[in-house]
Amino acid sequence: MKDLLLKVLENGQGLPLPKYESSGAAGLDLLAAIDETKNIIIPPGKAEMIPTGIAIALPFGFEAQIRPRSGLAAKNGITILNSPGTIDSDYRGEISAMLINHSKINFEVERGMRIAQMVIAPVFQFNLVKTENLDKTERGSGGFGSTGIRAEDDKR
Numbered sequence: 554m555k556d557l558l559l560k561v562l563e564n565g566q567g568l569p570l571p572k573y574e575s576s577g578a579a580g581l582d583l584l585a586a587i588d589e590t591k592n593i594i595i596p597p598g599k600a601e602m603i604p605t606g607i608a609i610a611l612p613f614g615f616e617a618q619i620r621p622r623s624g625l626a627a628k629n630g631i632t633i634l635n636s637p638g639t640i641d642s643d644y645r646g647e648i649s650a651m652l653i654n655h656s657k658i659n660f661e662v663e664r665g666m667r668i669a670q671m672v673i674a675p676v677f678q679f680n681l682v683k684t685e686n687l688d689k690t691e692r693g694s695g696g697f698g699s700t701g702i703r704a705e706d707d708k709r
Contacts, residue, residue, distance in 0.1 A: 557673070558610040562586070562647055565606020568665055580620060580670030583607075583650060589664040600634045600653040603668050611642040611673070618672045619650055625668070630656030633669055640671075 559570065564586040571581040586606025587593055595601045611617060619638035625631040634653040650669035654660045662668065692700065 560608045560610075562606050562608060564588075564604055568606055571605075571607065571671060580672045582622070582667045583619070583648065583669045583671055585662050585664055585666045585668045587662065587664050592664075593662040595631070595652060595654040595660045595662065597654050597657050597659070600651055601662070602649045602651050603662055605648045605650065605668075608645055608647055609640070610645065611640065613642050614675055614677075615642055615673055616640060616676045617648070618674060619648065620670050620672055622667060622670055629660055630654060631660055637672070642676075 561568075561570070565584075568584050568586055571583050573581055583605045585593075586604045593601055593603065609617065617640035619633060619636075619640065621632040621636055631652055631654055634651040638651065640648060648671070652660075652662070652668060
């Protein structure tokens with residue numbers, strides 16, 4: 554396991570550090586670093602930026618993806634609006650999660666609530682080389698839905 558420098562900001566003081574909840578977990582759970590006397594209500598169809606109280610120093614060649622927690626989505630209809638959010642290796646500001654409420658009732662965010670997960674992944678940068686032709690593949694230019702059952706083959 555590699556080390557990652559993490560700074561706890563003023564609003565994150567007193568909260569546990571993000572952690573992997575199991576030995577095989579890919580994501581670190583992020584907590585809501587809001588004022589404990591001022592819960593945030595997210596009405597149906599609305600989104601709110603929720604601070605986590607941490608900043609990180611990712612090494613070059615890595616990103617942190619901010620992803621939804623499956624439990625919040627399944628039980629409450631809460632997900633990440635720009636999923637996955639990307640934290641670049643040169644960003645040093647507070648990590649936040651833009652939660653959106655897809656349910657029909659208000660959702661209340663409390664201090665210390667697990668609101669998102671952060672997955673750290675390698676990234677590669679490429680030189681773009683302009684060309685007139687691309688190599689041929691079986692799929693070709695088929696877009697959304699082009700790799701599943703074709704409508705004429707679906708006998709259901």
